[in-house]
Amino acid sequence: MIRNYQDLVILLARGINQRRMYFEDHPRVIICAQEFCTGLNRLQNQDGKGKFFIGVVDGKLIHEGKYLIGPTIIGSHLNKFAQLLGCGGFLFNKGVTPGEIRTFFTFAMSQKSKLGTLEESRKLLRSKNLSTIELSPPYEDAGWFGEFLFEKRDNGQKRSQQDQKIDELMSTFQNLYSSVETAHDAGHSGQCLDLDQTRSTSEELIKATRGQVPDIMQLVKYPDYDTYTVGHSVRVAMFAVLVGKHLNLDKGLLNELGVAAMLHDVGKSRIPADILFKPSRLDERERAVMEGHPTLGAEMLLENPDASDLAIAVAWGHHRRFDLQGYPKMPWGSAESQLTHIINVCDVFEALTAIRPYKKSHTPRRAFEIMFSDSGWFCPMALSSFCSAVGMYPPGSAVKLTDGHQALVVAPSEVFDRPLIKLTHDPNQRSLPQEAQVEVNLATHSIGVKIKELILTD
Ligand SMILES: [Fe+2]
Ligand SMILES: [Fe+2]
Structure with missing residues (x-):
């Protein structure tokens, strides 16, 4: 639309x-x-x-x-x-x-x-x-x-550091989008997946997350209305890499985690478009077709000798619940991968918080409330790792503080709802000069300023 x-x-x-x-x-x-x-x-x-x-x-x-x-x-x-x-x-x-x-x-x-x-x-x-x-x-x-007539954004003005960083990250994100989109298009047309390309994009993503997480999260929250399966996978990959880094996974495993997240929904490329993009509720038959996407994805990856066990396990198991419910049905006694549990969490959090054409997004707080309210849904360790890595306010979120200042969340801190922030605007909504854009850890800040609300941007 x-x-x-x-x-x-x-x-x-x-x-x-x-x-x-x-x-x-x-x-x-x-x-x-x-x-x-x-x-x-x-x-x-x-x-x-x-x-x-x-x-x-x-x-x-x-x-x-x-x-x-x-x-x-x-x-x-x-x-x-x-x-x-x-x-x-x-x-x-x-x-x-x-x-x-x-x-x-x-x-x-x-x-x-x-x-x-x-x-x-x-x-x-x-x-x-x-x-x-x-x-x-x-x-x-x-x-x-x-x-x-159009003007260069930086015409005659000093460009902000934020703008410059976003420019630097642009090619990484172009490659990330193109990689996921190519995989989905290859799946749709029955071609083989190019895993080398996906791996090198995952490596690029990991490199880009060094110290630039808020800038990246700013980029990934931009909506892509007609390609939301692709956008969703890109954002899930971003969250997965954040959690993987938080868990100190070694380089090789972190890279495979990024690849698995990028391809977790690749089976959707074999779901008919009228079901995949249906704006209203799916009926029973359509739901059964849709629920076939994990198996289709795993089959596509199994056809490829380069696919890792992790990517196959994630494609197949990302809709399985911790209480063994969900789909597809799993043979009794099968082993489950801890990293699949992590992608389950990233997948649901992204789906709840992202802007979609036909539904409103939830705030991260509401998403966590929904996710914590169902005790059998997620592996507790995976959920707690996700919370520690992402926090109540994911990096890149714009927030308003109780004293009226506005800020950008830089990283989670030791207290779930009091992240490290960088001040951006004064209480009169005037942009602060560069030297006043200081970082503040709200967990240790003695004045007791807290986050009042999230500033939602489209
Ligand atoms: Fe899925
Ligand atoms: Fe998904």
């Missing part, structure tokens, strides 16, 4: 990614193109605008002067396409058709070399009969698009 222009950019990026896996007339590609045109038409009718412009500046996707973090993470191919064409963005005029959008997808995924000039790129676009789509000049030559 397209709610805004950000969703539309995500859909465009998703369409190019799909076209890389499937032919132009494949239902997945057709649906992406149709949804894009229907969504664009509806949004344009709502706000009376006849044109939709996506800017590409310094490898980032921009709409109406705003840097779109989520779309940039999944839109690396759209970005690369703009670079090859030497343009600063794409303008979609009213009336663009699904057929043209599919041609655009094909053009984007098949263009491999850089074109000489922007005029050459425009000529090529016209030769493909894409008259409703225009290319803007690069940002440096901006001026051509009049009402669509």
Whole structure:
């Protein structure tokens, strides 16, 4: 469901990614193109605008002067396409058709070399009969698009350290998304999973978590409405790596834990889309099909000689409860892996706290209440490791303090609901200067300031 222009950019990026896996007339590609045109038409009718412009500046996707973090993470191919064409963005005029959008997808995924000039790129676009789509000049030559003039986010201003760190992490997250998405697309089209790629992305994720956890958590909370199976797996992997580090797992095992988390739901790629993405409650038959995804995932991994035992165990057992309920049914006396228990916890916590198109998310506090209220659900050791590693307020959460200041959670502390924070805004909501953005451990802070509430951002 397209709610805004950000969703539309995500859909465009998703369409190019799909076209890389499937032919132009494949239902997945057709649906992406149709949804894009229907969504664009509806949004344009709502706000009376006849044109939709996506800017590409310094490898980032921009709409109406705003840097779109989520779309940039999944839109690396759209970005690369703009670079090859030497343009600063794409303008979609009213009336663009699904057929043209599919041609655009094909053009984007098949263009491999850089074109000489922007005029050459425009000529090529016209030769493909894409008259409703225009290319803007690069940002440096901006001026051509009049009402669509956009500014670099750092134009004339000192960029915050936070922004710089997020930039540094962007390619890691692009790779993470692309890895999980490729695995799901391979599963859907019956191809073999490329575990080497997944392993190297997991290694990259582990390296990126060194000292940058709040920045990463800021990135992973960005919603990705039409690819939420992929986004969910990326976020579960992030939580799993946090817990694995907290438990001091050795490097090799930590890497395999990241891979297992990234692929835990890969069996969903073999569930029919009308069930997987059904917005309403599943009936009994549909639920039975859906509950087949752990077995399907384990089978897919078993077909691959490179798959680790852990990845297979996690794909198969991540919906098993500690009290042996859940699914699939397990043979009596089977051994269970402790690391599967950890991924069970990460999986449920992510599902409860993430933004989804058809449900409201819970706050971490509410998620923990739900998870603790059912004593047979999780392995107590796994749940307590998760709590210690993540805390009541996961790193990266924006919070309001009882004295009115706002802060960013940096890390959990020895007290569950009193993490280490970094002050960001004064009680009048003014951004604090860099030197005043100090870190405070609320567990040992003598003035007794506490967290009042979580600041929920979309
Ligand atoms: Fe699952
Ligand atoms: Fe899951």
